[in-house]
Amino acid sequence: MKIPLEGEVRKPSKTMAGVTPLTVVVEPRKCNHGTCVYCPGGEKVPQSYTDKSPAVMRALMLEFDPLEQVRVRLKAFRVMNHPTDKIELIILGGTFMQYPKEYRDSFIKACYDGLNGVNSKDLEEAKKINESAKHRMIGMCIENRPDNCSENEIGEMLNYGCTRVEIGIQMPDDELYRKTNRGHSVRDVVEASERLKSAGLKLGFHIMPGLPYSNEEKDLKLFKEVFDNPEYRPDQLKIYPCQVIDDSPLARIHQKINFKPYDTEKTQEILEKMTMMIPEYCRTMRVMREIPPDRLVSGITRIDIRRDVEKNLRNKGKVVQEIRMRELGFNKQYFKEIDSKVRLKVTEYEANNGKEFFLQFVNKDNILFGLLRLRFSNNGFMKELEGAAIVRELHTYGKALEIGEKGERGQHTGIGKKLMKEAERISKENGFGKIAIISGVGVREYFFNQGYILDGPYVSKTLI
Numbered sequence: 489m490k491i492p493l494e495g496e497v498r499k500p501s502k503t504m505a506g507v508t509p510l511t512v513v514v515e516p517r518k519c520n521h522g523t524c525v526y527c528p529g530g531e532k533v534p535q536s537y538t539d540k541s542p543a544v545m546r547a548l549m550l551e552f553d554p555l556e557q558v559r560v561r562l563k564a565f566r567v568m569n570h571p572t573d574k575i576e577l578i579i580l581g582g583t584f585m586q587y588p589k590e591y592r593d594s595f596i597k598a599c600y601d602g603l604n605g606v607n608s609k610d611l612e613e614a615k616k617i618n619e620s621a622k623h624r625m626i627g628m629c630i631e632n633r634p635d636n637c638s639e640n641e642i643g644e645m646l647n648y649g650c651t652r653v654e655i656g657i658q659m660p661d662d663e664l665y666r667k668t669n670r671g672h673s674v675r676d677v678v679e680a681s682e683r684l685k686s687a688g689l690k691l692g693f694h695i696m697p698g699l700p701y702s703n704e705e706k707d708l709k710l711f712k713e714v715f716d717n718p719e720y721r722p723d724q725l726k727i728y729p730c731q732v733i734d735d736s737p738l739a740r741i742h743q744k745i746n747f748k749p750y751d752t753e754k755t756q757e758i759l760e761k762m763t764m765m766i767p768e769y770c771r772t773m774r775v776m777r778e779i780p781p782d783r784l785v786s787g788i789t790r791i792d793i794r795r796d797v798e799k800n801l802r803n804k805g806k807v808v809q810e811i812r813m814r815e816l817g818f819n820k821q822y823f824k825e826i827d828s829k830v831r832l833k834v835t836e837y838e839a840n841n842g843k844e845f846f847l848q849f850v851n852k853d854n855i856l857f858g859l860l861r862l863r864f865s866n867n868g869f870m871k872e873l874e875g876a877a878i879v880r881e882l883h884t885y886g887k888a889l890e891i892g893e894k895g896e897r898g899q900h901t902g903i904g905k906k907l908m909k910e911a912e913r914i915s916k917e918n919g920f921g922k923i924a925i926i927s928g929v930g931v932r933e934y935f936f937n938q939g940y941i942l943d944g945p946y947v948s949k950t951l952i
């Protein structure tokens with residue numbers, strides 16, 4: 489790694505959205521249902537990954553030791569001059585909730601210990617220490633399958649401090665699921681989505697256009713359905729067009745079934761159309777898997793195609809609603825001067841048997857300075873959420889700042905507090921006597937200072 493000059497931030501886009509994402513990888517293990525037709529890995533590296541992706545290479549070097557992975561990554565962020573006080577932990581590899589409980593529990597505890605710099609006696613102690621540690625876990629993302637999101641499993645994830653769950657839905661169609669050996673149904677996706685959101689979690693979908701037995705028309709129709717149908721409506725997406733990767737079942741059968749992935753031009757065209765369908769409450773976290781070219785049997789090698797998609801849409805003057813393209817940090821490259829006069833915009837929509845309020849602070853150019861997701865649903869199974877409105881996300885934008893440091897715009901300028909006040913007002917107006925927030929362990933202090941108390945895996949407040 490090239491050592492940065494003094495004060496130079498290497499790869500600034502990493503922390504542009506306001507948090508520092510730290511990826512850890514679990515040890516290899518095969519999924520219980522078998523292998524989805526396009527999925528590599530599972531023997532020496534976790535299923536669905538190759539040994540050439542940077543996070544997996546680091547994990548391999550460290551024998552998948554979670555504590556060491558956290559320590560090494562923190563050190564790298566420091567060298568690259570990124571802030572390390574607000575960490576979002578991303579747990580990669582296969583289906584986390586299918587790993588034995590003992591492994592999961594010790595993995596998560598070790599991640600907290602790595603951030604805290606001390607060995608705790610158990611997970612509870614590790615979480616407690618992290619509430620005021622130097623490197624605080626402000627969010628945790630777990631990759632999972634839709635059929636591993638039972639009430640019990642969600643309870644366990646919440647206990648770990650998880651704030652976001654990503655499930656692979658590829659394209660929601662039972663026939664495609666059967667033909668690609670997904671091993672779950674559309675119903676599983678619908679039920680998991682409702683349970684996850686009603687427990688206050690942020691919901692991410694992994695989408696895969698270009699599957700065998702699909703086509704462009706079907707892909708676009710199903711993608712539209714993901715937002716038209718209130719049974720889906722995710723908060724976030726990762727879009728991974730199907731590729732033929734060696735070591736996957738598809739590599740063995742693609743010629744026999746006459747399968748060809750979309751070429752670069754078609755992929756870009758479809759991604760542009762999809763981007764235009766994404767509503768204002770959804771963020772595209774990533775486009776394209778990081779598959780090294782020598783592992784591709786067939787498929788495109790342009791892992792940075794997203795840049796061309798975004799550039800093309802901008803050049804065509806398209807008005808994109810998707811979150812990332814509207815974020816403050818992202819837009820600094822396009823605007824010499826960003827107007828910091830912001831207004832509050834509230835959008836209501838039905839989703840997963842509940843009502844969502846999407847609150848945003850935007851300026852006249854629709855640039856996003858902060859957002860909050862508030863949900864009303866009567867179907868929560870967490871006892872702490874009985875009769876409570878739940879805030880599933882509070883995010884202010886701008887470069888990640890150290891805790892306590894004062895920002896010019898976005899983070900630490902009071903936008904978070906204003907969003908919370910508005911969420912409390914809306915909840916009260918709608919007859920809720922309590923508001924709960926899902927908060928990473930390391931953000932609890934922020935809410936304690938605003939009168940919230942610890943309430944199971946949440947922080948909450950009585951509305952009077």
Ligand code: SF4
Pocket residue numbers: 519522523524527528535536581582583633656670
């Ligand atoms: S569920 Fe995910 S990790 Fe498991 S085989 Fe399918 S694609 Fe691979």
